[in-house]
Amino acid sequence: MTISDIAVYAGCVILVFGAAFSLIASIGVLRLPDLLTRMHAASKAGAVGGGLVLLAVALLCFDAGIALRAIIGIVFLLLTTPVAAHLLARANYHVTDQTPVNKAVAQLNSKRSPDSQK
Amino acid sequence: MTPADALSLATFIALIMLALALLLSTVRIIIGPTLADRVLALDLMTVVAMGFVGTAAIRTGLMLYLDIAIALALLGFVATIALARYILSRVTSEGPQ
Amino acid sequence: MTVAVIVLMLALLWAAITGNFSGLNLLLGATIGALAVSLLRTAFAPPRALRKIRQFLSLTLLFFYELAVSAVRVAIVVLTPNLRSALRPKVVAFPLSVKSDAEITLLANLITLTPGTLSIDVSADRSILYVHVLNAQSPEAVIAEIAGGFEAKVRELYA
Numbered sequence: 017m018t019i020s021d022i023a024v025y026a027g028c029v030i031l032v033f034g035a036a037f038s039l040i041a042s043i044g045v046l047r048l049p050d051l052l053t054r055m056h057a058a059s060k061a062g063a064v065g066g067g068l069v070l071l072a073v074a075l076l077c078f079d080a081g082i083a084l085r086a087i088i089g090i091v092f093l094l095l096t097t098p099v100a101a102h103l104l105a106r107a108n109y110h111v112t113d114q115t116p117v118n119k120a121v122a123q124l125n126s127k128r129s130p131d132s133q134k
Numbered sequence: 135m136t137p138a139d140a141l142s143l144a145t146f147i148a149l150i151m152l153a154l155a156l157l158l159s160t161v162r163i164i165i166g167p168t169l170a171d172r173v174l175a176l177d178l179m180t181v182v183a184m185g186f187v188g189t190a191a192i193r194t195g196l197m198l199y200l201d202i203a204i205a206l207a208l209l210g211f212v213a214t215i216a217l218a219r220y221i222l223s224r225v226t227s228e229g230p231q
Numbered sequence: 232m233t234v235a236v237i238v239l240m241l242a243l244l245w246a247a248i249t250g251n252f253s254g255l256n257l258l259l260g261a262t263i264g265a266l267a268v269s270l271l272r273t274a275f276a277p278p279r280a281l282r283k284i285r286q287f288l289s290l291t292l293l294f295f296y297e298l299a300v301s302a303v304r305v306a307i308v309v310l311t312p313n314l315r316s317a318l319r320p321k322v323v324a325f326p327l328s329v330k331s332d333a334e335i336t337l338l339a340n341l342i343t344l345t346p347g348t349l350s351i352d353v354s355a356d357r358s359i360l361y362v363h364v365l366n367a368q369s370p371e372a373v374i375a376e377i378a379g380g381f382e383a384k385v386r387e388l389y390a
Binding site for chain 1: 140144154161162177215218
């Protein structure tokens with residue numbers, strides 16, 4: 017078994033894992049009860065799934081230039097996914113009722129107040 | 135199992151799973167109660183489609199597909215940002231619902 | 232002359248000697264160059280720059296580890312038959328101790344891709360980051376975990 021054979025087998029395993037994570041992300045988006053929990057599935061499992069598929073492409077193409085492009089694609093994906101999720105969560109938080117956030121802030125402030133009174 | 139067999143089997147399994155993922159996110163786009171849900175599902179759909187095209191690149195050996203995959207990821211990001219801003223602007227112009 | 236220029240020159244030299252300017256070969260040259268520079272760091276690099284590189288690498292490693300853990304954990308939650316028992320969603324207000332835009336951006340992005348947390352918004356005065364938690368034990372535990380993990384590393388990197 018040569019090095020390139022090992023790379024092919026590793027690429028196959030990574031590819032199947034990447035596809036599985038993409039599938040899990042979309043199952044999550046379908047099953048989870050509200051937007052914010054769905055966002056967890058889409059941003060984490062989705063980014064990992066897409067990233068693993070690109071990593072498999074990088075491993076299986078046997079061309080340095082293309083592998084480099086795929087890796088730049090992974091970096092790009094990891095940079096943009098959280099930004100997109102954050103913007104969407106923020107937009108949704110401004111649209112819908114803000115009680116959970118306000119409750120969390122009140123909780124934080126009530127915990128802080130003993131310190132500030134010192 | 136030779137490397138070529140393993141590759142063809144793995145890409146086949148991956149394509150089936152990714153196709154299922156596309157289908158499931160389409161269901162969420164159709165039923166999604168709010169606009170934000172639909173935008174989220176659409177964002178996931180572009181990432182899955184990117185994976186699909188990437189897998190197609192491996193299966194066919196045409197690395198031209200990789201450029202398409204990266205362009206898809208770029209486009210999905212820009213679309214999500216534009217739609218998020220649209221959700222925000224819809225509120226500020228109409229007042230909170 | 233900075234370390235980066237030295238490493239770049241060593242990489243180009245490596246490519247020229249081996250007669251192959253492909254990306255992978257340049258990368259190999261840069262790696263060997265960086266290794267050589269780090270061995271001779273007293274002559275070239277001020278120790279501060281090297282420490283920054285090490286801190287950056289340690290943050291990157293932590294990030295990839297947490298990313299893998301978070302994807303697996305989300306997968307487990309998604310595939311649980313009884314969703315209600317696995318989910319305890321909650322919004323936690325995290326008091327920020329990092330102040331600059333770059334630090335907050337980096338921290339928010341890191342939080343989004345790590346286990347069970349998703350950053351929603353930063354308050355107008357930049358003192359609070361709202362974090363959505365998928366499976367919350369207690370707000371204190373979440374705050375302590377972020378403050379001791381990523382926030383400390385981000386602050387170290389920008390210090």
